[in-house]
Amino acid sequence: MRKLEFLIRRLLTSFLVLIGVSIITFALARIVPSNPAALYIGPRARPEDIERVSRELGLDKPITVQYIRYMKDVLHGDLGNSIATKRPVRQEISGRFPATLELLFTAMLLAVVIGVPLGVISAQWQGKWVDVIVRTSSIFGVSMPAFWLGLLVQIIFFRSLGWLPLSGRVDSDLRFTNPIEIITNFYLLDTILTHNWIAFKDVALHLVLPAFTLAAYPIGLIARMTRAAMIEVMGQDYIRSARAYGLPNRLIIYALALKNAIGPTLTVIGLTVAYSLTGAFFVEVIYNWPGLGLFTVHSLLNIDYPAIMGITLFGATGYIFINLIVDILQAWIDPRISLN
Amino acid sequence: MTMPLLQVQHLHMEFKTSRGTLRALNDVTFDVQPGEIFGIVGETGCGKTVTGLSILGLLPQSATITQGRILFDGNDLLKYSSKEMRKVRGAQIAMIFQDPTTSLNPVFTLGKQLSWVIREHFGISEKEARLRISQMFESVGLPDVERIMRSYPHQLSGGMQQRVMIALALACQPKLLIADEPTTSLDVTIQAQILALLKELCNRFGISIILITHNLGVIAKTCDRLAVLYAGRVVESGPTRDVFKNPQHPYTNGLMRAIPKPSRHGERMEVIPGTVPLNSGDVVGCAFAPRCKFTMERCRQETPTLEAVGYDHYAACFLREENRVG
Ligand SMILES: Nc1ncnc2c1ncn2[C@@H]1O[C@H](COP(=O)(O)OP(=O)(O)O)[C@@H](O)[C@H]1O
Ligand code: SF4
Ligand SMILES: [Mg+2]
Numbered sequence: 001m002r003k004l005e006f007l008i009r010r011l012l013t014s015f016l017v018l019i020g021v022s023i024i025t026f027a028l029a030r031i032v033p034s035n036p037a038a039l040y041i042g043p044r045a046r047p048e049d050i051e052r053v054s055r056e057l058g059l060d061k062p063i064t065v066q067y068i069r070y071m072k073d074v075l076h077g078d079l080g081n082s083i084a085t086k087r088p089v090r091q092e093i094s095g096r097f098p099a100t101l102e103l104l105f106t107a108m109l110l111a112v113v114i115g116v117p118l119g120v121i122s123a124q125w126q127g128k129w130v131d132v133i134v135r136t137s138s139i140f141g142v143s144m145p146a147f148w149l150g151l152l153v154q155i156i157f158f159r160s161l162g163w164l165p166l167s168g169r170v171d172s173d174l175r176f177t178n179p180i181e182i183i184t185n186f187y188l189l190d191t192i193l194t195h196n197w198i199a200f201k202d203v204a205l206h207l208v209l210p211a212f213t214l215a216a217y218p219i220g221l222i223a224r225m226t227r228a229a230m231i232e233v234m235g236q237d238y239i240r241s242a243r244a245y246g247l248p249n250r251l252i253i254y255a256l257a258l259k260n261a262i263g264p265t266l267t268v269i270g271l272t273v274a275y276s277l278t279g280a281f282f283v284e285v286i287y288n289w290p291g292l293g294l295f296t297v298h299s300l301l302n303i304d305y306p307a308i309m310g311i312t313l314f315g316a317t318g319y320i321f322i323n324l325i326v327d328i329l330q331a332w333i334d335p336r337i338s339l340n
Numbered sequence: 341m342t343m344p345l346l347q348v349q350h351l352h353m354e355f356k357t358s359r360g361t362l363r364a365l366n367d368v369t370f371d372v373q374p375g376e377i378f379g380i381v382g383e384t385g386c387g388k389t390v391t392g393l394s395i396l397g398l399l400p401q402s403a404t405i406t407q408g409r410i411l412f413d414g415n416d417l418l419k420y421s422s423k424e425m426r427k428v429r430g431a432q433i434a435m436i437f438q439d440p441t442t443s444l445n446p447v448f449t450l451g452k453q454l455s456w457v458i459r460e461h462f463g464i465s466e467k468e469a470r471l472r473i474s475q476m477f478e479s480v481g482l483p484d485v486e487r488i489m490r491s492y493p494h495q496l497s498g499g500m501q502q503r504v505m506i507a508l509a510l511a512c513q514p515k516l517l518i519a520d521e522p523t524t525s526l527d528v529t530i531q532a533q534i535l536a537l538l539k540e541l542c543n544r545f546g547i548s549i550i551l552i553t554h555n556l557g558v559i560a561k562t563c564d565r566l567a568v569l570y571a572g573r574v575v576e577s578g579p580t581r582d583v584f585k586n587p588q589h590p591y592t593n594g595l596m597r598a599i600p601k602p603s604r605h606g607e608r609m610e611v612i613p614g615t616v617p618l619n620s621g622d623v624v625g626c627a628f629a630p631r632c633k634f635t636m637e638r639c640r641q642e643t644p645t646l647e648a649v650g651y652d653h654y655a656a657c658f659l660r661e662e663n664r665v666g
Pocket of ligand 1: 355357362364382383384385386387388389390391400402618619
């Protein structure tokens with residue numbers, strides 16, 4: 001019962017935050033462009049056109065009425081049309097989002113699978129050379145700018161070694177030899193579903209560099225957080241008790257201690273996922289990755305405010321959703337949380 | 341007397357700290373007989389906990405045992421490898437700690453924590469382990485086994501948690517249980533219950549118990565023999581009755597007067613003025629001298645060692661000797 005109450009409370013606050021975000025973005029989008037209708041028509045707009053479009057877009061109404069109308073449309077899944085492409089913003093986002101999500105997901109998987117064990121090992125050998133190496137490299141991971149790291153690995157793995165492709169999601173030649181049949185728009189998944197192994201390999205190779213570039217910061221952060229949490233937990237009374245009962249070291253570290261340490265780490269993971277959503281935009285530009293990031297950059301350059309609003313709302317929803325999942329996971333791992 | 345189960349002989353232990361070496365144990369010597377409850381008493385900081393941890397091989401990395409032997413069933417535990425020591429822990433010697441609320445893992449059910457311990461030592465199935473657990477719970481007086489197995493530590497009271505700790509410690513049928521201030525964090529009625537439980541378990545299963553406490557009153561009610569620790573040194577040891585009837589060390593005397601006595605004005609007790617020296621390595625002469633009422637010139641120059649003052653009764657104080665001479 002307490003868990004249900006906890007869940008409802010969290011859902012409610014998430015909803016309120018979303019409303020707040022929508023009001024702010026809406027207000028900004030109405031204030032920043034001096035005349036949205038003029039933007040919509042383009043540079044050769046005549047005054048009468050602007051007036052007509054203003055009416056069509058409802059820009060002559062009071063701003064509260066405009067907001068309510070906009071939210072009504074949003075709730076029906078209509079984010080308006082992009083000024084640049086004239087196509088529905090929703091279509092633009094949903095068509096590109098899978099590429100971003102595939103990149104983000106791979107990167108986060110890398111971050112957790114590499115970062116958590118590194119942190120644990122580092123804590124286990126605190127002060128020894130393994131620890132020193134892990135700590136130094138995690139400082140590198142955290143402090144190296146993505147574009148710099150991206151460039152560096154491109155030079156090493158594409159230019160010098162020739163092991164990995166430079167950019168893009170898939171080799172363009174593949175379109176003729178082994179075309180990918182789009183089902184979910186997640187290429188890894190689609191190639192598996194259609195047993196298109198040649199394309200699968202190509203897609204996977206294309207993912208390596210961007211995913212790693214995006215993962216570098218989270219890996220470093222998660223490793224450091226896990227290390228700190230593990231060291232703290234290993235000093236607790238219940239770990240000493242576990243030793244006093246003769247439980248083996250492996251069990252103590254990887255089960256008894258890690259489950260206690262993962263709580264704070266989880267918060268960091270959640271934050272980095274959210275943060276990496278922005279990071280993904282940079283990485284997409286570096287690797288010419290056809291996702292939301294590239295689209296965002298173009299929208300920003302064109303002051304395509306319906307697109308920018310759509311992306312912001314979409315991003316905020318994603319961010320809040322991730323935080324919600326983290327909270328639920330934490331409540332599930334630590335039985336004490338739901339009590340407060 | 342039979343062969344002791346545990347013999348701690350001339351144990352010296354020190355910590356490396358940022359401010360240099362800190363001597364925590366100085367020539368600690370005592371033995372524990374099979375089937376007895378042995379008390380270790382002293383004020384906070386006297387080295388009681390680190391004595392227990394030394395026996396179990398659980399000292400922090402900054403600690404070094406510089407001298408001495410710890411014979412368990414005749415074998416020197418200090419010579420054991422860490423792997424051999426792990427086999428001793430739980431199965432031969434178990435330890436429970438002062439605060440049950442921090443000594444159980446907060447994120448696992450009690451059933452899970454118990455079955456890990458049992459399965460580790462007996463290599464039996466989950467089902468057999470659960471059967472054994474319910475027997476263990478009954479013997480420590482925990483009702484409603486199924487519900488407790490499904491509970492997390494925070495869902496139980498402190499007294500119940502300490503019973504679970506004891507059940508955990510007994511699960512592998514150790515020969516020796518070290519109970520470090522097992523009742524200090526519990527309220528008075530629960531304290532009495534836990535002490536009674538320890539006594540009963542000792543009788544029923546024939547295990548030996550080392551009961552660590554800062555309260556000599558607890559020892560009087562529970563222990564067969566005891567050692568009084570001051571500044572990392574045993575200053576008096578012997579059968580409880582003899583020590584209480586005829587204390588031979590001023591510190592023991594002080595502790596006896598510090599036992600809370602019920603009176604018309606609630607509880608009334610005396611305290612020994614002064615504090616325990618932090619680093620007994622720095623001390624010249626008797627460590628108790630600054631707080632002692634009988635300090636003589638000699639006490640500040642020489643360190644007294646344990647001398648027999650009666651049958652199985654030892655004390656480290658010059659007073660008796662001087663009186664005899666003078
Ligand atoms: N990890 C440690 N590092 C340094 N000194 C310690 C450590 N643990 C205990 N000590 C010191 O050892 C002495 C004995 O401590 P302890 O055995 O905990 O006392 P008691 O249990 O009798 O209260 C104290 O002076 C304490 O400060
Ligand atoms: S040796 Fe001296 S100072 Fe120490 S307890 Fe005995 S009388 Fe007191
Ligand atoms: Mg203690």
